Amino acid sequence: MLRNLLIRLENPKRELLGPNVKALEFWGILLPESKPRRYMYIFLHALVFLFTFTEYVDIFFILNSDLILVLTNVKITLLATISCCKISTFLFWQKRWKDIIDYVTRADSSARAAAAAAAGRGDANIIRSYTRYSRKITYLFWSLMATTNLFVIVQPILKFFCSSEYRENVRKGEEPLAQVVSSWVPFVKTTTSGFLGASAYQIFAAIYGGGWITSYDTNAMVIMVFFRGQLELLRRNCVRLYDTVSDDEVRRRIIACHTTHKELVKFAALYNSCLSPVMFLYMVVCSFMLCASVYQTLMETNPLNRFLIAEFLIFGVSQLFLYCWHGNDVTFMSNQVQSGVFESGWYKRNIYRRELVLLGYQLDKTIRFTAGPFVSLNISSFTSILKGAYSYYTLLK
Incomplete structure (x- = not known):
């Protein structure tokens, strides 16, 4: 059954982004052309935005209560806020994201066709490798989010049956009675009908918000994997620029490499313009979330x-680690591409030296993803955030 479901998620026209695009469409992040369905998804998005607002209202009313409860609500509310920012920017920049997805699909299909036509060069193995890796990242992240959501939804029931x-x-x-996610509602939650009504709204928001996070994040991560794979193929x-081919073929290859890298730089910049503001906000919030979680873990007595x-x-x-790891991977491979020119047989044939120099200048442009204007998405930034979170925890303690 699971195998059949995974097969249905595939799309022959989008061999790399098939499951990711279907998830974006299922959760209404990529809005459909049909007006009734489009308005339906906009209404569902508005319900989740409204729910996030009610979380802030609830925090205002419980500020003077237990610190652990306040920290829990603030963490979940901040995570919901990040999700709202991701989706609102995706909807606002819908055309940009569609252009990026179309480019990834087009470039990936072209690379697959070229690899199939030139069997034996090993390019097909690289494409298969990053495709399999993309599927693993996508399905593992979906599983992690589903597990987190499941525990959030059933924790009131577990608490009721596990604690006499x-x-x-x-x-x-x-x-x-414990709530799924603490939020404010304009009616009394202590009655049975009020509690059930509030719980239904909270469960809907938790499931839909989880769908937002998984579809947005896995799509963004797989696009990073694509850039890394394309840079490796380009290298x-x-x-192979001078490998036993005619002079005209050498020139054609140099032009093709220049054009490919130019497109990669262009669409990487477009992708970064969509992702960078959200990641900057997430890194700021993440330090507090990690700090609060560690503090709660040490202070909480209930197992x-x-x-x-x-x-x-x-x-x-x-x-956070997956974003920083893949961003670091892209930057590393981007810095390796230029060495491919020097490893070619340029010294064997005295042709197109000027064009080769121009290609070297083009390949010297590093593709780097950032979180805002100051922070790069790399392992160094990840460790800095962990250190910052520990410092905040020490101050809070």
């Missing part, structure tokens, strides 16, 4: 709550 003290407090009216093509906080911490760290 909590059940007794609820029976006596000394403690309210190999540079090494179930500790487990839920730890799972939330793992999700936050892995999300």
Whole structure:
């Protein structure tokens, strides 16, 4: 059954981004052409935006209560805020994202066709490798998000059945029933109908918000993997510039490498313009989230709550790490492309030296993804955020 589902997610016209684009369409992030469906998705998005606003209202009312509860609500609210920023920017820059997705599909299909036509060069192995890796990243991240969402949704039930003290407090009216996600509603939540109504809205927001995060993040990460793979293929093509071919073919190859890199730089800049503002906000928020999660883990006495906080911490760290890891990978490979020109047989044939120099200047342009105007997406930035989060934790403690 699972295998059939994964097969249905594939798209022969989008061999790399098939599952990712289908997820974007399923959650309404890539808006459909049909007006009724488009308005339906806009309405669903508006409901989640409204729910995030109610979380802020709820925080205002519980500011003077238990610190652990306040930190939990603030963490979840900040995560929801980041999700709203991701989706609102994606919807606002819908044309940019469609251009990026179309370019990735077009360039990937062209690379696959070229690899199939020139069997034995090893290019097909690189394409298969980064395609398999993209699927692993996509499905593992979906699984992690689904697990996190599941624990968030069932934690009130687990708390009720696992804690006799909590059940007794609820029976006596000394403690309210735990909510899926703490939020404000314009009716009384202590009644049965009020609690069920608030829980239904919270479950909808948790599931839909989880769909937002998984579809946006996996699409962004797979596009990073694509850039890395294309840069590796480009480097190999540079090494083969002078391989036993005619003079005209050498010139054609130099032009093809120049054009390919120029397009990669252009669309990488467009991609970075869409991702960078969101990542800057996420890095700022992530430091607080990590700090608060560590503090809660050490201060919390309930084993179930500790487990839920730890799972939330793992999700936050892995999300940030994947972005920084793939950003670092792209930058590293971008710096390696130019060496392919020097590894070619340029010294064997005294032709097109000027064009080769111009190609070298073009390949010297490094592709780098950033989080805002100051921070690069790399491993160094990731470790800096972890150090910053520990410093904040020390101050909070």
